[in-house]
Amino acid sequence: MSSVYKVADFVLNDWGICAPGLHGRDGxxxxxxxxxxxxxxVPSIPDFIPKLQQRRLSPLAxxxxxxxxxxxxxxxxxxxVFSSAHGEVGKALEMLQMIQAGEELxxxxxxxxxHNAIAGLYSIAYHNQxxxxxxxxxxxxxxxxxxxxxxxxxxxxxxVLVVLYDEPIAEFYPLAPFKLNAExxxxxxxxxxxxxxxxxxxxxxxxxxxxxREQPVQLLPFIDFLLGDSAESGLIFEGRGWRWExx
Numbered sequence: 001m002s003s004v005y006k007v008a009d010f011v012l013n014d015w016g017i018c019a020p021g022l023h024g025r026d027g028x029x030x031x032x033x034x035x036x037x038x039x040x041x042v043p044s045i046p047d048f049i050p051k052l053q054q055r056r057l058s059p060l061a062x063x064x065x066x067x068x069x070x071x072x073x074x075x076x077x078x079x080x081v082f083s084s085a086h087g088e089v090g091k092a093l094e095m096l097q098m099i100q101a102g103e104e105l106x107x108x109x110x111x112x113x114x115h116n117a118i119a120g121l122y123s124i125a126y127h128n129q130x131x132x133x134x135x136x137x138x139x140x141x142x143x144x145x146x147x148x149x150x151x152x153x154x155x156x157x158x159x160v161l162v163v164l165y166d167e168p169i170a171e172f173y174p175l176a177p178f179k180l181n182a183e184x185x186x187x188x189x190x191x192x193x194x195x196x197x198x199x200x201x202x203x204x205x206x207x208x209x210x211x212x213r214e215q216p217v218q219l220l221p222f223i224d225f226l227l228g229d230s231a232e233s234g235l236i237f238e239g240r241g242w243r244w245e246x247x
Contacts, residue, residue: 013198016070067189083145087115141218206243
């Protein structure tokens with residue numbers, strides 16, 4: 001039997017979801033069935049963000065900001081961990097197409113195409129001078145972001161914000177062999193601590209999985225778990241397995 005060992009216990013104090021056509025947790029089940037129909041809906045932008053900064057926000061960044069806004073009080077800042085398989089890779093493709101067409105690129109366009117672009121815009125808009133980490137977890141899915149956040153909590157942070165986000169990538173990019181592509185654009189923000197009110201969770205390293213399917217992009221199955229009736233969820237990809245349990 002494969003060994004399973006405890007990694008950490010923590011509390012999910014609050015969380016928010018945003019996807020095109022969905023703002024908040026209500027209606028997630030029905031939304032999942034028709035998500036592709038709303039894939040091009042333009043999400044709103046939190047009112048407090050200045051107009052100059054609003055113009056810099058891509059549709060994916062708007063989703064991220066809306067999810068974050070569901071977890072933070074006005075003027076509040078927290079250490080934050082961002083995690084995305086691809087980040088703003090769509091903007092990078094736009095730049096390549098501009099080069100192919102012989103158009104000039106602006107420094108702003110380049111700065112908004114890098115993997116930590118949304119985190120940088122967040123730090124400016126929210127006046128957040130606390131520690132911000134940006135991750136591209138690859139085959140390890142959601143777990144690295146949680147481990148980073150739990151490390152910050154163990155070092156003394158009272159609460160940490162974890163932001164998970166992705167969107168479908170253009171057909172220009174090859175998906176094989178790892179198929180790290182989201183079904184539709186989605187952002188999930190989670191407020192974590194070691195104690196307090198909320199959903200008590202346990203994260204374990206688990207080579208085996210509760211689900212026979214492998215989950216290359218684990219964001220949507222994890223939301224299903226948070227809103228579902230099951231007390232545990234196993235997510236695995238390429239032999240890298242993790243288990244979340246409600247305790």
